[in-house]
Amino acid sequence: MIKPIVAFGDSVLKAEAEEINEGHSGLSKLIDDMWETMYHAEGVGLAAPQVGESVRMFLIDGSPFSEGENGDKGCEGFKRVMINPVIFDHSKDKVSMEEGCLSIPGIRESVVRSNEITVEYYNEHWDLVEEKLQGVAARIVLHENDHLDGIMITDHISAVKRRLLHGKLRDIGLGKIPVDYKMKLPKKKGR
Numbered sequence: 184m185i186k187p188i189v190a191f192g193d194s195v196l197k198a199e200a201e202e203i204n205e206g207h208s209g210l211s212k213l214i215d216d217m218w219e220t221m222y223h224a225e226g227v228g229l230a231a232p233q234v235g236e237s238v239r240m241f242l243i244d245g246s247p248f249s250e251g252e253n254g255d256k257g258c259e260g261f262k263r264v265m266i267n268p269v270i271f272d273h274s275k276d277k278v279s280m281e282e283g284c285l286s287i288p289g290i291r292e293s294v295v296r297s298n299e300i301t302v303e304y305y306n307e308h309w310d311l312v313e314e315k316l317q318g319v320a321a322r323i324v325l326h327e328n329d330h331l332d333g334i335m336i337t338d339h340i341s342a343v344k345r346r347l348l349h350g351k352l353r354d355i356g357l358g359k360i361p362v363d364y365k366m367k368l369p370k371k372k373g374r
Contacts, residue, residue, distance in 0.1 A: 185365065186220045186234040191287045192356030192369035195232050197333040200239045202267050205309050207238070214264055214307055217242055224364040226285045227258075228323050230330030233286050235367060240266045241327035248319045261320050265304040268328055272315075274299035280319075282326055282336050287355060288362045290348060294339045296325045 189195055203210065213236060221229040221242065230241035242265070245258025276298040283291045299317040302324055306312055316324055329335065337345055337352065345352075354360055358368045 184216050184219065185223050186216050187365040187367040188220065188224060188229075188285045189233050189235050190355055190358070190366045190368050191335070191337075191352055193235075193367065194369075195235055195237055196286060196330070196335060198232070198237055199333050200230075200232055200237045200331045203238045203240055205305075210240075211307075213240075214242065220364075221285075224285050228327040229285065230327045232330050232333075239268065239331045240264070241268075241330065243323050243327060245320055245323055248323075258320050258323070261323075263304075264307040265302070265324070265327075266306070266309075268302050268304035268324070268331070270300050270302045270325065270328055272299075272301035273297040274317075278318075278322075280322060282322070284326075284336050285364075287335065287337065287352070288366075289355070289360055290336075290351060292336050292340050292344070294326075294336055296322050300325065302328075 217229050217234060220234060227245055227247055228241060228243045231238045243261065243263050245261035249259040274297045277295050278298045279293045279295045281291045282294045298321060299315065300321045301313065301315045303311065303313045337348065356369050358366065
């Protein structure tokens with residue numbers, strides 16, 4: 184089932200998500216729904232908080248980035264479910280690249296991230312996996328993992344740039360932007 188993607192301004196996107204225990208009720212259905220939602224929205228990654236579930240899980244299909252630089256295989260075959268991920272061994276080598284976010288449609292910003300990381304996580308079968316990733320694969324994992332800690336791409340830009348985007352961000356939260364997928368708008372505060 185396609186779920187609405189939570190729009191910028193909703194508190195679930197700013198909260199630190201909770202760890203998932205093995206046997207979590209409805210986890211398989213949530214994973215299936217998230218895949219369907221992500222593909223419908225034409226994303227390459229989707230974190231559980233983006234569909235209103237404040238749990239430490241995201242999924243990735245980096246196949247749109249299957250061709251890397253200098254003839255490497257890029258993100259070919261890079262399709263993962265990552266439950267309770269822990270990222271360590273961030274490289275000192277940093278790279279800036281423009282990123283977008285399904286929760287902030289129409290806004291793309293340059294974000295500086297480590298070019299290489301090591302991540303440990305449980306997959307959907309509860310196998311413990313450790314992977315060393317680099318380039319776009321590392322960037323996608325870092326972006327999605329940020330969602331689990333309540334961090335968005337707007338938190339990586341300067342205050343001046345955020346101020347310049349204020350009107351666009353407000354319009355996203357009010358649903359005044361055209362998107363090809365259903366969004367859940369932030370709850371309006373009582374007057």
